[in-house]
Amino acid sequence: MESIIYYVVQVNDCFYKEKIGIPTFTSDEEQAFAFTDISDAHQLAAQISGAVLAREVSYKELEELSVQQRFEYEAFPKNERDRIESFCRELKIEV
Incomplete structure (x- = not known):
């Protein structure tokens, strides 16, 4: 598998x-919520009278985005990085 279906x-x-x-x-598909479970997507679509669309992203593209986001984060x-990391630690503890 060289890509992920969402x-x-x-x-x-x-x-x-x-x-x-x-x-x-949103009118921008790239800002849309990405479901990894098709049944969850269908459940929401039924609630809001929507349609489920399958999309695919390659692992290579995800890796490139990850590198770009790492540079932006750094x-x-x-003080901003510390706030983000603190927030993430709190989320991890609660989950």
């Missing part, structure tokens, strides 16, 4: 992004 939910010309109280949407001031 799913997005489309409603009209928008894509499901997240739920904070009520579902929010460009943050130290």
Whole structure:
């Protein structure tokens, strides 16, 4: 397997992004929430009258994005990186 299959939910010309109280949407597919479980995607699509679209991303592309994001992260001031890392530690403990 050289790629990962994921799913997005489309409603009209928008894509499901997240739920904070009520579902929010984006016109940019790259900002859409990526489901890895097709049944979860279908469940949400049924709730919001959407359609499930299968997408694929290669491991190579993910690796390239990871390197780019690492450079962006390292460009943050130290106090910002410390805040992010502290927040992530708290998330990991609660999960």
